[in-house]
Amino acid sequence: MKKHNFYAGPSILTPYTIQKTADAVLNFADMDLSILEISHRSKQFQAVMDEAQALTKELLQLPDDYHVLFLGGGASMQFCMVPFNLLNKKAAYINTGTWATNAIKEAKIFGEVDVLASSEDTKFNYIPKNFEIPADADYFHFTSNNTIYGTEIRHDFDSPVPVVCDMSSDIFSRVFDPTKYGVIYAGAQKNLAPAGVTIVIVKESLLGHVNREIPTMLDYRTHIKKGSMFNTPPVLPIYSALMTLRYYKEQGGVKEMERRDLEKAAILYDEIDRNKLFRGTVAEEDRSIMNVCFVMNPDYAELEKDFMEFATEQGIVGIKGHRSVGGFRASLYNALPKESVEVLVKAMKDFEAKH
């Protein structure tokens, strides 16, 4: 049966990515060897790394002094690598969800953390807006898309200090101005590739200003100097990432991805707002176009399990809400076709007609 994959992460990849990855597992670059069993220092893999970095730069229009790294350790590793490399005295964070909370916890190990604003008191159902970024902070950190709660910041900040952004779940879904950022990181398993690699974009001039010794593997300069090949990189996820990047480029780049993502999100939110059985969980102006969280209207709360079963019968998978929110979460990453959103919307309409 055809499946409609709404998992939040790891999550749907383009059929092109899956097919090309499968091909490379069997026979990579006409070497008559699997990509799983060759040296990362071979010229064939070096070409993959070079193209993946170049395409990321091209798709995101990064200026020359920005480096693209492909690192292990997940986005969570960046929660400590960022302060390790950038925090001397004080850093500013906003707390918009679980991932931001985790990032703040790590930063506190390295210095003073000024939490400028938080929406924790209302279960992170909106993005706080009234705060000022202090000019004496070493950097300002935010999470652009809150994967668990379904809120998103879809604009760039004008900041007096370098901006660091966790874009794990919405990178390549919005055209942004890279010059407004100092460091961007994103675990690949939401909008790019299988788990195992994290894209880190670093502006080189920000490095080398902290008064501490940084372990070799946690120092961004190590990976810049060695072109993400200081040690063995996660070769297969990087290969898959390259395939997705090629696909994005061929389809019209980030601008076209954004157009499609906005359209898909509008289709689903319109139905949530129209359908008497359901309601959204977050402030309308802060709704994420990547992770759409919704619950049963209180009058129909007892139908939650039935709807889940009904949706499953239509081939819909991965819409169970995160345990901290409940209800449903439909993730509409770039690789998800509009048709899958239409199937979900039809299921919601048909279920409403039955009740």
Ligand SMILES: *Cc1c(COP(=O)(O)O)cnc(C)c1O
């Ligand atoms: C999934 C996610 C993370 C954690 O990523 P890992 O690669 O599992 O460490 C961090 N931030 C955001 C916004 C996420 O969606």
